């Protein structure tokens with residue numbers, strides 16, 4: 001009777017802009033959130049809302065993270081470019097989540113630092129900031145690594 005729903009979809013991300021590009025930005029937010037929530041080691045609560053809103057200028061959309069009285073936001077430019085938009089959103093959202101939750105996420109498996117965002121061959125990636133060969137995955141495909149022995 002009831003299906004298990006991914007509640008990151010509708011409750012956490014709110015579209016407050018009629019701009020054509022806003023759904024792309026919201027999709028980038030959802031994809032990024034999947035990785036932050038997929039990091040069980042640095043678990044964060046689902047007690048916030050991310051909104052996509054019009055910016056002060058027509059070329060800018062704003063992404064705002066609201067949690068209690070806390071608001072962190074950033075502008076997204078050039079929201080038509082899929083890979084760059086996803087990378088920019090993941091990077092800035094990581095900053096906002098780190099600031100609010102005081103956690104390094106998504107964590108680099110086996111290392112104490114969080115992963116860094118880079119676009120490589122038009123693919124938005126999470127990478128180990130010290131050694132690209134240690135860990136790399138596409139944004140949206142981070143999974144918790146097996147626990148260290």
Ligand SMILES: [Zn+2]
Nearest residue numbers: 108111128129
């Ligand atoms: Zn690392």
